[in-house]
Amino acid sequence: xxxxxxxxxxxxxxxxxxxxxxxxxxxxxxxxxxxxxxxxxxxxxxxxxxxxxxxxxxxxxxxxxxxxxxxxxxxxxxxxxxxxxxxxxxxxxxxxxxxxxxxxxxxxxxxxxxxx
Amino acid sequence: xxxxxxxxxxxxxxxxxxxxxxxxxxxxxxxxxxxxxxxxxxxxxxxxxxxxxxxxxxxxxxxxxxxxxxxxxxxxxxxxxxxxxxxxxxxxxxxxxxxxxxxxxxxxxxxxxxxxxxxxxxxxxxxxxxxxxxxxxxxxxxxxxxx
Numbered sequence: 001x002x003x004x005x006x007x008x009x010x011x012x013x014x015x016x017x018x019x020x021x022x023x024x025x026x027x028x029x030x031x032x033x034x035x036x037x038x039x040x041x042x043x044x045x046x047x048x049x050x051x052x053x054x055x056x057x058x059x060x061x062x063x064x065x066x067x068x069x070x071x072x073x074x075x076x077x078x079x080x081x082x083x084x085x086x087x088x089x090x091x092x093x094x095x096x097x098x099x100x101x102x103x104x105x106x107x108x109x110x111x112x113x114x115x116x
Numbered sequence: 117x118x119x120x121x122x123x124x125x126x127x128x129x130x131x132x133x134x135x136x137x138x139x140x141x142x143x144x145x146x147x148x149x150x151x152x153x154x155x156x157x158x159x160x161x162x163x164x165x166x167x168x169x170x171x172x173x174x175x176x177x178x179x180x181x182x183x184x185x186x187x188x189x190x191x192x193x194x195x196x197x198x199x200x201x202x203x204x205x206x207x208x209x210x211x212x213x214x215x216x217x218x219x220x221x222x223x224x225x226x227x228x229x230x231x232x233x234x235x236x237x238x239x240x241x242x243x244x245x246x247x248x249x250x251x252x253x254x255x256x257x258x259x260x261x262x263x
Contacts, residue, residue: 002154003151003154003155006147006150006151006153006154007147007148007150007151008147009150010146010147010149010150010153010205010206011142011143011144011146011147011150012143013146013205014142014143014145014146014147014201014202014205014206015139015142015143015146015201017142017201017204017205018138018139018141018142018143018200018201018202019135019139021138021200021201022135022138022139023135028200028201028204028209029237029240031201031204031205032204032205032209032210032240032241033240033241033243033244035205036241036244036245036248037244037245037248039245040245040248040249040252041248041252043252044252044255044256044260056154056157057150057153057154057156057157057158057168057172057175058150058151058153058154060153060172060175060176061149061150061153061179061206061207062146062205062206062207063205063206063207063209063210063241065207066207066210066241066245067245067248067249070245070246070249071248071249071252071253071256074249074250074253075253075256075257078253078257083254083257083258086250086253086254086257087250090246090249090250096173096176096177097176097177097180097207097210098242100176100177100180100181101180101184101210101211101214101238102214102234104180104181104184104185104211104215105184105211105214105215105218105234106218106230106234108184108185108187108188108215108218108219109188109215109218109219109222109230109234111188112188112189112190112219113219113222114219114220114222114223115190115193
């Protein structure tokens with residue numbers, strides 16, 4: 001059942017992005033930025049946590065989950081350290097994604113030649 | 117020639133984008149990425165005997181690796197052009213934008229080429245993600261009392 005929920009949730013988010021892309025002048029960069037902010041906003045009221053609980057792994061894939069992970073790590077640290085924790089813990093949960101993206105990008109950019 | 121006439125002619129020859137088809141493709145491709153993610157989490161947590169939380173980190177890294185490699189091999193661009201938001205909205209789009217920027221600016225050198233441009237597209241995601249997470253985090257921490 002989680003597979004079905006994952007399919008529909010990620011599909012729905014992508015469809016939403018595609019509708020915005022096709023019907024407005026916003027580019028892909030605008031939309032991804034918008035969706036990250038949306039993810040952080042939804043987590044302000046723990047809505048995204050509920051979505052992850054129901055949808056499972058699928059909810060971690062869209063870029064909205066990036067915003068959710070940022071605010072989640074920040075709040076978890078803020079619980080321990082106070083207000084400064086928001087700054088300390090910001091990248092706690094997204095570190096794996098950002099670090100691996102940087103490392104793979106560097107390695108592949110070294111090895112491969114751009115195709116044109 | 118009048119401007120309106122010109123516009124009519126341009127519109128006539130402009131490639132018509134089928135919005136319904138684009139939407140369906142984005143929905144299905146995005147959905148399949150979601151299913152793949154869930155599948156990878158199940159596989160990793162079963163075979164490596166780790167918690168779902170750790171398995172989801174493995175899943176994210178796997179997706180980033182695959183999309184980064186496919187971008188470097190050259191054929192991911194075509195799939196992205198076809199699936200649009202189906203691949204841009206998931207984390208695959210993040211890795212794709214970084215790797216394609218890295219490859220594109222490789223010729224300008226290691227520092228001012230790859231170094232400066234790797235976050236050219238992904239940078240806005242990180243910037244607005246951090247700013248909004250900080251802002252909403254402040255609201256939640258100080259007004260609603262933290263987690």
